[in-house]
Amino acid sequence: MRRRLLRSIVMVIMVTVIALGLPLGVVSWRLVDDLVHSNITSQLEAINASLNAQQFTDGAMDLRSVSVSVPPGWRLEYERGGVGQAVGAEPLAVSVSDAVTSISNGKLTLYSPVDRLRREQFLALGLVALAVLASIVVGVGVALITSRRLTHPLSDLADRAARLGSGDFRTFKRRYQIAELDRVAEVLDSAAGDISTVLQRERDLASEISHQLRTRLTGLQLRLEELAEYPDDVVRADVSAALEQTDRLVNIVNDLLANARSQRAASAAEISLSTALEQVRTEWVTVYAAAGRTLTVICPPQIVVKATAVRLREALGVLLDNALMHGAGAVRVTVKQGEPLVLLEVADEGDGVGEKLAGHIFDRGISGADSSGLGLALARAFIEADGGRLELRRARPPVFGMFLVRADPDDSAPSGSVPNGSAPSVFAPHSIGAPGGSPRIPPPWDAPTRFC
Known part of the structure; x- marks a missing residue:
């Protein structure tokens, strides 16, 4: 039972983890993507504001003046009328980018390496996996404690029931702080007391009856043996027949008692x-x-x-x-x-x-x-x-x-x-x-x- 209970709880935990963990992983992946794009957009807007101020003052746009604002490994490009300029890293094969329109109606684009995005996304997935693993460990621990708390009392109650069936009518004061199991324990204790009382009364009655019956039969045999010495042949014949019937009755009583003992020992x-x-x-x-x-x-x-x-x-x-x-x-x-x-x-x-x-x-x-x-x-x-x-x-x-x-x-x-x-x-x-x-x-x- 403990194994089945543990298996059921673990299965529920796994279903819950799958139902919640997969959507959480997808949400984390997209959330990191949104955060990276938001970061690129905020930096690009700051660079664009700086370039617009420069163009308004000098009448020209020079990306070299904002190169310090471009993070290492990133690339900033400006294009207008087929003519463009760029600062930063070499053209990136795979990147994450965002673009804005400058005051001169030119297109300003900022590129970030995709490795950074993937690294942060996989880090988020790792944190989700770690949380899932911690949930599984905690859930299995709770399942073990719960199964032990349920199965140990049940095993104890089964042992008590087995002892009751084997003739052990002692009561036990142990309770398990579980209302249903405590109720079963109380019923077992009550049944043990009742059965013990009934059996003891039956044993005492059987013992008393057998003792009284044997005593009366022994007295009857002695009396008949005395009468067997009577000189009348007819009387002696009747007494002999009565003695034979008495001996048969004694044997029947002994056989019944022996059969009762053998039935008690049948479970041995x-x-x-x-x-x-x-x-x-x-x-x-x-x-x-x-x-x-x-x-x-x-x-x-x-x-x-x-x-x-x-x-x-x-x-x-x-x-x-x-x-x-x-x-x-x-x-x-x-x-x-x-x-x-x-x-x-x-x-x-x-x-x-x-x-x-x-x-x-x-x-x-x-x-x-x-x-x-x-x-x-x-x-x-x-x-x-x-x-x-x-x-x-x-x-x-x-x-x-x-x-x-x-x-x-x-x-x-x-x-x-x-x-x-x-x-x-x-x-x-x-x-x-x-x-x-x-x-x-x-x-x-x-x-x-x-x-x-």
């Missing part, structure tokens, strides 16, 4: 984790440097995960922003390989999370500092939407673990999923706030690493 694609982390590092390393902090990103080569790039970048941005605002010391982002998931950890050297807050750190509206308490909840929602999981693996010093579904570069199908919303057993358990260093890492984590 295979992305290079090292490339995504390099983009994040480039974005945040200067921010950390300005704060006097260091950011280190370490990842094994050639890891491909199933995720949405925007969601992954936003979720990791939330963790890095938390580490910058509420943490301390150096921040390390490390990637460790496993099957079927990849573990991405973000750790800093700060005080971490208190015991009372640790169990609710991902709840909406819960924050240990002066913040909205939405960041970590959104980050977890982003990762879960792609079939992953975000956990607080250690409270002090804090270590956040992001479990991502690993994808085989030769296979477009996901290589695994998160059962029941939790990390698989391949990752060594590490309780929140437990003493010790890093979790126990099985042999697959020993792959060579590199700095992104």
